[in-house]
Amino acid sequence: MKETKIEWCDSTWNPVTGCLNDCPYCYARRMVTRFSGGARFDRENPEEMSGVYLRKLSDSDTGKSYGVGVEFTKPYIDEKGKKEAYPTRFNPTFHRYRLKQPKVWREPKNIFVCSMADLFGAWVPDEWIEEVFKVCEDAPQHNYLFLTKSPARYLKLAKAEKLPQKENMWYGTTITNPDSPYIFSSTEKFNMFLSVEPILEDMGVWGRSVGEKNMKWVIVGAETGNRKDKVIPKKEWIDNLAKECDKYGVPIFMKDSLIPIVGEENMRREFPRGLKL
């Protein structure tokens, strides 16, 4: 049963939330701000959160500090007795009590893992990622789809033999223009896909790399929300991307945000083999 409005998956699962990338068009941050009620959290001055485990976050390559992240072993209840889904707002947070969820879901699902975070951001400890992977491997009835703006982290994990190579694990990269980094491996070992969302420019002949780099799927969507500099894509950008996908036999999934641009009759909602349940 579908439990999310995100058209290309059945459910989301958010054992880690929060992201420090600060993309101006971020949908997740907008949602968290809307649903985090009175929650307040200061990453540099976190004493007011008692009863939780605080952990220093830093980039293991550069040593750059990212303040602290928070680990919860049980749901956070505020002073009014209300369960807070985002008690630290959009700060990096590991909700360890959510790790049981995939096992509870018996029916196979396509699960978007950490839709409210970038699980592979430089500030995320390897251990958080490894614990999430372990849960995925222990509940193999599902497909797991990951997305990041930091595909280099995939490569780093793969080199350290920490990136599971499984039929049901799909490693996606979010890009918005032809200059976004998206290559993490030129091997066929891993299921790789691209999410071009929000599409902010014509991708040109960039699609050539989709074929060469063995991308197995492309998702594309327009920016949502009402920010001042919101980009409305041109129909030809979507047509060009679809053409490039066709050239290399890569399925393309157009999100509903594109209906006003391409028209319902031209919408393509294709899935790669392996993600059709």
Ligand code: SF4
């Ligand atoms: S990477 Fe994703 S979650 Fe993070 S700020 Fe950007 S859009 Fe939001």
